[in-house]
Amino acid sequence: MITLQRPSINPFLQYSPNRDMRKTLFDAYAARGDNDNESDNKATLSMMVQLRAERAALMGYDSHAHFVLSDNMAETPEKVYEFLDQIWQPALRIAKVERAALEAMMRADGIDDRLRSWDWRYYTEKVRKARYDLDEDALRPYFEVNAVRDGVFALSTKLFGLQFVERNDLPKWHPDQQVFEVKEADGTHLAILYMDYFARESKRGGAWMNELRTQTRLDGEVTPIITNNFNFPAPTESSPSLLSLTEAETFFHEFGHALHGMFSDVTYASLAGTSTPRDFVEFPSQVMENWMREPEVLRLFANHYETGAPIPQEIIDKITASAKFNQGFSTIEYMAAVYLDMAYHVLDTTEMIEPDAFESKIMADIDLIDEIIPRYRSGYFAHIFAGGYSAGYYSYIWSEVLDADTFQAFLEVAKDSPFRDMYHLAALTGMRRSELCGLKWADVNLDNAELRIVRTLQRIDGQGLVEGQPKTQRSRRTLALGNSAVDLLLRVRAEQAEQRLKIGELWQSRGFVFTKDDGAPISGERVSKDFAKIVRTNGLPHLTLHGLRHTAASLLIAGGVHPRTIADILGHSSISITMDVYGHLINGVQREAISILDERLASRN
Numbered sequence: 301m302i303t304l305q306r307p308s309i310n311p312f313l314q315y316s317p318n319r320d321m322r323k324t325l326f327d328a329y330a331a332r333g334d335n336d337n338e339s340d341n342k343a344t345l346s347m348m349v350q351l352r353a354e355r356a357a358l359m360g361y362d363s364h365a366h367f368v369l370s371d372n373m374a375e376t377p378e379k380v381y382e383f384l385d386q387i388w389q390p391a392l393r394i395a396k397v398e399r400a401a402l403e404a405m406m407r408a409d410g411i412d413d414r415l416r417s418w419d420w421r422y423y424t425e426k427v428r429k430a431r432y433d434l435d436e437d438a439l440r441p442y443f444e445v446n447a448v449r450d451g452v453f454a455l456s457t458k459l460f461g462l463q464f465v466e467r468n469d470l471p472k473w474h475p476d477q478q479v480f481e482v483k484e485a486d487g488t489h490l491a492i493l494y495m496d497y498f499a500r501e502s503k504r505g506g507a508w509m510n511e512l513r514t515q516t517r518l519d520g521e522v523t524p525i526i527t528n529n530f531n532f533p534a535p536t537e538s539s540p541s542l543l544s545l546t547e548a549e550t551f552f553h554e555f556g557h558a559l560h561g562m563f564s565d566v567t568y569a570s571l572a573g574t575s576t577p578r579d580f581v582e583f584p585s586q587v588m589e590n591w592m593r594e595p596e597v598l599r600l601f602a603n604h605y606e607t608g609a610p611i612p613q614e615i616i617d618k619i620t621a622s623a624k625f626n627q628g629f630s631t632i633e634y635m636a637a638v639y640l641d642m643a644y645h646v647l648d649t650t651e652m653i654e655p656d657a658f659e660s661k662i663m664a665d666i667d668l669i670d671e672i673i674p675r676y677r678s679g680y681f682a683h684i685f686a687g688g689y690s691a692g693y694y695s696y697i698w699s700e701v702l703d704a705d706t707f708q709a710f711l712e713v714a715k716d717s718p719f720r721d722m723y724h725l726a727a728l729t730g731m732r733r734s735e736l737c738g739l740k741w742a743d744v745n746l747d748n749a750e751l752r753i754v755r756t757l758q759r760i761d762g763q764g765l766v767e768g769q770p771k772t773q774r775s776r777r778t779l780a781l782g783n784s785a786v787d788l789l790l791r792v793r794a795e796q797a798e799q800r801l802k803i804g805e806l807w808q809s810r811g812f813v814f815t816k817d818d819g820a821p822i823s824g825e826r827v828s829k830d831f832a833k834i835v836r837t838n839g840l841p842h843l844t845l846h847g848l849r850h851t852a853a854s855l856l857i858a859g860g861v862h863p864r865t866i867a868d869i870l871g872h873s874s875i876s877i878t879m880d881v882y883g884h885l886i887n888g889v890q891r892e893a894i895s896i897l898d899e900r901l902a903s904r905n
Contacts, residue, residue, distance in 0.1 A: 304329050306506075307499050307533045311544075313421040315437060319411075326418035331496075332654065333679025342655045342680045348685055351572035354650045361590055365645040365691035372692065375801025377646050380694050384642075387697065388635055388666065394628030399671055401427055415671050417844060424626050432622040439615070440542035445497055445532055445604040448548050449478075452555045460559075467492070474500075476534070482562055489510030489564035491515075492525045497541065499531035504682070507550050509557035514572040515564035522571060522722045526561040528554045540605060545619065549592045556588030578692035582699035590707040593619055614757075629672060631697075638694045639666050641684045645691040655679070 302312050302325060309325055316322055332340035352364035361367040361391050365377040374380045402423040415423070426678070429435050456462045463483040470479045470492065478495045494512070497506075513525040530550065535541045543551070560581075561573035591597045595616050602611035643852045645661040647653070655678040655788040677681060 305499050312599040314425045331375045345685050346652050347824045349644050353647050363646045365646050366690040373579045389630040396413050398628045432618050434622050436620040439545050439602050442602040442611045443543040443548045445541040447601050448551050454600045494527040496529045497532050498534040507554050511561050511573050514569045516569040517567050524561050526558045540700045552592040553585045553589040556585030579698045583702045586703035622763050633675045636668050641693040776899050832904040
């Protein structure tokens with residue numbers, strides 16, 4: 301039986317030659333929540349849009365989008381639209397080129413008709429096979445669900461030193477689930493992880509991560525309980541659950557969210573895990589997703605489920621070659637939903653709207669071609685009406701800019717060893733709003749750090765900041781932030797022998813061994829004294845840092861230190877540092893910056 305759940309309908313649309321049946325199923329899928337019956341969502345979503353606009357007005361905002369974005373990296377709807385408009389027309393041109401290729405393939409099949417929405421996926425697979433000799437369905441035997449899980453776990457072990465221990469003694473709410481205790485490299489408990497793989501009638505569609513219990517230490521140490529939830533095809537009597545290439549990527553993506561939750565290291569639950577600006581929250585997951593197609597990672601787990609044979613190199617080459625195939629369609633169907641989300645939430649009217657007419661007008665305004673519909677139409681756009689992404693569905697493509705930069709740093713720094721411990725460095729590069737800056741590793745010169753940091757502050761402040769002569773309160777605080785970062789860098793260099801010894805011992809206690817060329821160990825004191833040399837020897841990536849507050853921490857990580865030890869390594873109880881390994885602010889550094897500023901102003905007076 302073919303259902304309207306994605307694991308069922310997508311393979312049918314991709315591979316069934318029955319065009320009439322493809323149309324029937326596609327139309328039914330596209331009309332979910334929009335059939336004028338008891339399950340129709342139009343009146344409900346219209347009321348939600350109206351109430352959101354009313355609430356925004358009561359709170360002094362122009363629209364719900366202005367309200368939501370005021371605390372996001374993008375800040376305003378205008379910036380979101382500016383960002384989207386840079387991408388839309390180039391992507392639309394590519395989609396039209398793809399359409400022409402699909403229509404040519406359809407005519408070769410003897411069909412004298414223009415391409416329709418229910419034809420796109422079917423002829424995409426035909427063109428993919430003809431152009432790259434790659435049949436996605438033939439890849440499934442290499443992506444058995446437990447093998448993909450083992451690959452994700454192995455990658456996490458190589459990147460972070462994590463251990464995964466299955467716990468059959470813990471309760472489950474469905475027998476298909478698997479439960480794991482996640483431990484640090486030294487065996488310390490980190491989190492509990494639930495994996496819920498398969499589609500079922502009682503389960504909503506899609507894939508997502510949940511935090512059943514968030515990390516906090518306000519009233520004692522509380523560790524997180526995280527779930528990863530999927531809708532993969534369930535195993536049958538004759539076959540295990542075999543994933544498509546896209547589904548395997550989804551696995552890696554959602555596990556990035558799980559890592560975000562598990563690595564949380566904050567005092568207050570309201571800041572824990574994925575409680576970040578919405579347009580940052582997809583960054584860790586998309587960095588993790590990037591690993592999936594890497595040849596070294598595929599070799600970790602992609603073995604044929606029957607023979608155990610590793611995935612052939614020729615197939616890996618085809619996967620790499622086809623990586624950008626059909627990206628016009630993927631980008632356009634996603635962005636159409638983004639424009640729809642924004643259109644609903646920039647409304648300043650509190651009158652009820654008619655969703656079908658409204659959606660049609662927005663799609664006409666952006667010139668969406670007839671063969672593509674939004675990834676989520678209004679009637680089933682759960683992300684924005686039930687999932688917390690209202691005025692925020694743009695976050696995925698916004699985060700792609702961050703994750704592309706970050707993953708490139710991996711490739712540049714670790715060409716010979718892609719599993720070098722640089723993920724934490726990359727994961728710290730996400731900041732918000734005014735902290736976004738153009739500081740690159742090439743700008744960080746330990747011998748002349750203050751001058752270079754002040755020059756960077758001049759770029760991000762935008763107020764003609766003169767060294768030592770801040771013009772405004774904002775400039776004063778920005779300069780103080782820079783001074784604080786410099787102070788921390790100088791502390792990291794550890795001029796005092798006692799501090800050098802402490803830092804070196806801490807590094808070595810975490811398992812990092814430094815040796816001379818002849819293999820003889822280097823003392824902890826010597827390690828720390830030569831910190832700058834060690835960092836330069838390890839190789840610093842040319843990576844845009846989003847936020848000056850991360851400079852000191854990132855340098856430590858580049859030297860080979862786990863982020864969780866940063867507060868210890870700084871070794872000053874007067875510094876209150878809280879950080880989430882995936883991008884929460886180092887709030888204590890900002891507080892100290894203000895404190896330093898106050899002390900200096902007081903001394904001048």
